[in-house]
Amino acid sequence: MIQFLQNLIDAIALGSIYALVALGVGLLFGILRLINFAHGDFITIGAYALIVPSADVTARLLIGGWPWPVMIPMICLIVVIVALLADALVFRPLRRATSPTLMIASFAVSYIIQNGVLMAYGSRPKAVDLWSGANTQVLIGDLRVPMLQLITLAVTLVLMTALTLFLKRTAYGVQMRAAAEDFRMAQYLGVRGNVVIGIAFAISGILAGVVSLLYTTQSGSLSHTMGVPLALFAFVAVVVGGMGSLVGAVVGGFAIGLIVTMLQAYLPPELRAFRDAFAFGFVILMLLVRPAGLVPARSTFERV
């Protein structure tokens, strides 16, 4: 039982990371119908911004060495700038393009960022010790929970609450929801499309920045493709949750976290190496059984 609870906590911690990534992806999908491959690379950029650019094997902390009240906003700011640049340079000229074109364009952005990082920092993974206290165990009853998992969970809750308040209570939030519902109608009613999209990119940048910090603290290493698996799991989370629904993205994120952790824990050892194959096989199954996702969004129903 304890073992199961322990696994459950791991699942929730992993799931909250996926949920944060999926929120960033889902937000843009809701408004732009853009499946943003480059989101994973936004995370990579946030992580690499922590260290001094060089091809050395050992990483020297740059921004990562600053006190955290300065470091966190700084990392988020950098990622937001990259996200806004990507919007301005690539996605804005493509506003009228179809969904597959946008998807391919984001693939191109991702490729450029990855190889840019490769060029500036070299291809070898780097070890980074951001916060050595992260793995301190906290005892809750009989459960041992690493500090970082608690923090991840808390951060996720805070960000989700903040995002919900933003979307429900502020003027821009309402405009953003309107745009996600029906972009054209929202524009006719005076919503400025590029502003709303810019804000969406900025929010997704903030989310990516936070994830990059959480993920780097957890993994302790950097590589130029570190964001790719996160983004892949996030797409899957978005699809499983229901494309275009933010609640769905979060639900999907936790669902994927649960599936992956439980497969890792309960698959027979000789099959454990195929964990990802099972997880993604499950995704295809999920798509077939519930093509609209766990939490279907109203606006994605096909209209004729």
Place this chain on the structure above:
Amino acid sequence: MGHFLLRHQTPMLLAVLLVLIAGATSLSSNEALQVTLTEMFIRVIVVVGLYVFIGNSGIISFGHIGFMCIGAYAAAWATAEPSFKQIMLSGLPAFLQEHQYPFLVATAGALLLAMAVAFVLGLAIMRLSGTAASIATFAFLIIVNSVYSNWDSLTAGVSSIIGIPTVVGSFTAYAFAALAILVAYLFQISRFGLMLRASRDDEVAARASAVKIMRVRLAAFVLSAGLVGIGGGLYAQFLGILTVDPFYLNLSFITIAMLVVGGMASLSGAVVGVVAVTAIVEILRLFERGVPIGGASLGLPQGSQEIGLGIVMALILIFRPNGLSRGREFAHFAGAPLPAPSTAAPVAPPASAPAARPEGIPITDERKAIV
């Protein structure tokens, strides 16, 4: 007869184009150039295979490189040294373990295995809508990668399969590329091809005209997987050594980039895209190695080739969304009715879109229908 040739000039022109390129490169005795040429022909097979599905159906597949991987390993299982197979690939069935099959058998195996997997997968995912199907193909790519890099007794895991006879040179690769172009062309002008293109342009209207969309999509999916599988089989017998690593996101990106650069709505686009991207990459590679200017050598930093390719692709998407071919087929000689329907390419905004539309409205899949 003359009329027939005029009518079907596209595949011949494309085959001639590739011959001309081969001829031009053979003028230089550069060994590396011959390797590049062979690799380019193999890419033509793969991208034409990709085109058969993506171009005709309008659904982006990121997973076709998985079929290339399947084809490559199928060919390797058939042709690698039996002594190697018995030690390293102990999970193979006896008929593969104990014999070494000739080139054509191996390539047919690559074709059949890829098609069989595509049929099973396609039965499942062809019923999904466009975006969901794209994500599902992605999931497929990851599954293939995960299975092939971990199933040690069949694929030697992360170490490589060696001792595959390297029988594929530029001539063989060219022959198969020309064959792939012909097959893709025949499919495109067939009833199935036309029905599929109709469903791409207007799914509802096609369905109303009694097109069984799932069935035609599945046919294209299986055929395209077969072509890509052949490409994989040839690739294995070209390299002589095989690992899982190359068959992942990077190759997916490059092949899709080729299709987009050329224009994914036409067969000519697929072929031109491969040629153009190969040329761009080679030129950037040349600059990476350093070009002597005056006394000094000007070299671009490592990685500029990839970044350059990414930028070219983004520029093409922005400024020439229908690709270099603009979605049209090659037709040099007049009087030829083009087989490719002249409807808008899947990446193009509808031509009838009202000019007075406020700036910045995305016309997306889901919304196009209500304009």
